Amino acid sequence: MAFINLQNVTYKYPLTKTPVLQNINLQVNEGEFIAVVGPNGAGKSTLCYTLAGFVPHFFKGEISGSVEVAGRESSKSTLDEWVRNVGLAFQNPFNQISGAKYTVFEEIAFGLENNGVPREEIKPRVEEALSLTDISDLADRSPYSLSGGQQQRVALTSILVMRPKLLVLDEPTSQMDPIGTREVFGVVRKMAEGGMTVVMVEHKMEWIAQFADRVIALQDGKILLEGKPNELLTSDLLSENGFGISRYTSTAREAKKQGLWKSEKLPVTLDEAAEGFKP
Amino acid sequence: MHERLSYYVKRDSALHRLNPLTKIILALSIVLVSIVSPWYWTAHILLLLVIVPLSFAGRVSREYFTSAIRLILPAAGFIFLMQAFFQPIGNTVIFKYLFLDVTQESLSFAFRISTRIAVMISAFTLFLLTTHPSELMSDLTRRGLPPQFAYVIISTLQILPQMQAKAQTIIAAQRSRGLDTESTFFKRAGSVVPLVGPLVFGSLVEVEERAIAIEARGFTSKSIKTSLHEIPDSLSDKIIRWVLILLVLLSIALKIWLS
Numbered sequence A: 001m002a003f004i005n006l007q008n009v010t011y012k013y014p015l016t017k018t019p020v021l022q023n024i025n026l027q028v029n030e031g032e033f034i035a036v037v038g039p040n041g042a043g044k045s046t047l048c049y050t051l052a053g054f055v056p057h058f059f060k061g062e063i064s065g066s067v068e069v070a071g072r073e074s075s076k077s078t079l080d081e082w083v084r085n086v087g088l089a090f091q092n093p094f095n096q097i098s099g100a101k102y103t104v105f106e107e108i109a110f111g112l113e114n115n116g117v118p119r120e121e122i123k124p125r126v127e128e129a130l131s132l133t134d135i136s137d138l139a140d141r142s143p144y145s146l147s148g149g150q151q152q153r154v155a156l157t158s159i160l161v162m163r164p165k166l167l168v169l170d171e172p173t174s175q176m177d178p179i180g181t182r183e184v185f186g187v188v189r190k191m192a193e194g195g196m197t198v199v200m201v202e203h204k205m206e207w208i209a210q211f212a213d214r215v216i217a218l219q220d221g222k223i224l225l226e227g228k229p230n231e232l233l234t235s236d237l238l239s240e241n242g243f244g245i246s247r248y249t250s251t252a253r254e255a256k257k258q259g260l261w262k263s264e265k266l267p268v269t270l271d272e273a274a275e276g277f278k279p
Numbered sequence B: 001m002h003e004r005l006s007y008y009v010k011r012d013s014a015l016h017r018l019n020p021l022t023k024i025i026l027a028l029s030i031v032l033v034s035i036v037s038p039w040y041w042t043a044h045i046l047l048l049l050v051i052v053p054l055s056f057a058g059r060v061s062r063e064y065f066t067s068a069i070r071l072i073l074p075a076a077g078f079i080f081l082m083q084a085f086f087q088p089i090g091n092t093v094i095f096k097y098l099f100l101d102v103t104q105e106s107l108s109f110a111f112r113i114s115t116r117i118a119v120m121i122s123a124f125t126l127f128l129l130t131t132h133p134s135e136l137m138s139d140l141t142r143r144g145l146p147p148q149f150a151y152v153i154i155s156t157l158q159i160l161p162q163m164q165a166k167a168q169t170i171i172a173a174q175r176s177r178g179l180d181t182e183s184t185f186f187k188r189a190g191s192v193v194p195l196v197g198p199l200v201f202g203s204l205v206e207v208e209e210r211a212i213a214i215e216a217r218g219f220t221s222k223s224i225k226t227s228l229h230e231i232p233d234s235l236s237d238k239i240i241r242w243v244l245i246l247l248v249l250l251s252i253a254l255k256i257w258l259s
Helices: A044-051 A104-114 A119-132 A148-160 A178-193 A205-211 A236-240 A247-257 A270-277 B020-036 B042-057 B061-086 B104-130 B133-142 B147-176 B185-190 B193-216 B235-258
Strands: A004-012 A021-028 A033-037 A062-069 A086-089 A166-170 A197-201 A214-219 A222-227 B093-097 B100-103
Touching: A004 A044, A021 A044, A021 A222, A033 A044, A033 A178, A033 A205, A044 A062, A044 A086, A044 A166, A044 A197, A086 A148, A086 B193, A104 A119, A104 A148, A119 A148, A148 A166, A148 A178, A166 A178, A178 A197, A178 A205, A222 A236, A236 A247, A247 A270, B020 B042, B020 B104, B020 B133, B020 B235, B042 B061, B042 B104, B061 B100, B061 B104, B100 B104, B133 B147, B147 B193
Parallel strands: A033 A197, A033 A214, A086 A166, A166 A197
Antiparallel strands: A004 A021, A004 A062, A214 A222, B093 B100
């Protein structure tokens, strides 16, 4: 059975008229790395909150259909049970700093302390997580003194350290430079290979194409397309519906119109584009 | 940016090594004894023979004297002047200003009260200088303080400087679009209005996100919380606490017996 199983999920925030998610059906296997793309207001963040249990437990509102992760039903669990299996990191890194801790090391230990992990175990786990995301050198800094990109890494690390079965990431690299982004995608890929299931909302198509197993294109609260990154990210439907697409794809599409792009398949990454433009 | 977010000074000293609760009780007992003691010179002696030596024992004397000059002296001085001028006691007028009489009695009363104020502020300054806020909260949580309460205190301490920085950013952004913040008083007062909206509403949105973030990290988890740092609580801590409590009870008894 699928690790994540969404059946006809429709959800409306309180005090709104139109549902943000409409009839979402989604099955994800354990250890799969799913990327979610879509224009603003497509319901990407709401989908993340739904998987992480905050819809409906935190935001209330009306939900129908069923949300199942690791064989458990969201509506039959409480939020504090749910977050033991599902980790969520979201976009704004500043608001993810707990504010209860004075150093990055303590900040990352916060989740483990809350879940009652014994003291002897906390230290090695935090150290392991810090080296995984390559921020060991920040351990003694105040989380508030860091740059946006560094704070995003801290936010990601403080979720990874809890070893969730499902990792939900809502634009975790929005404030990072290209090197940072690449490293985060690499870490996430590694976690997926280790058996962690990952759902990640992201706009950076080149990286999705290289690292994700499957892409979901969301629009107006519905799943528009679903498929392998290379097929889906070059689909004409995406650009017609106002999705952001990779600059390499749009360049090649333009080139194709003028007969400069020979191959049938459009590129998503720089390497594919370079390969295709070779005489 | 804000590397230093609390008064805490990281040193290794006997005072630093005491359990946080012992230090709270120490500060409270100094304050209580200085208030209830029937003897006139108690507060003065506590200040000179207990607090000052403690600041050396805690290796924070320099920080203590800095805050004594910047905070304690002005506060105690203000109280002294108020009491000396406005306390309507005594007949031995030493000094007259308009309709205000400064009498020998009001002077001596003012000296006692202002020293008490200095003792109060000093005791808690020493406590803050030698106690790490997160150690304090972990220790109190371990003893049964609700973690939500501890969180509110600690996060407020940390978030206030952040809000100040944010207010500065909003002001800079609005000034760059022509908001007048440098002319007459009334214009400047008026320019506070457009600051309030973004700051207050922005903070409300932040509260929601922060709630999600800490919830995602098991803040409301029902398991018994553990703590990264081991907080010292030795036998001598327990003995000190009981001795202090005894001293406070003794001085209360003395006060009741003498009155």
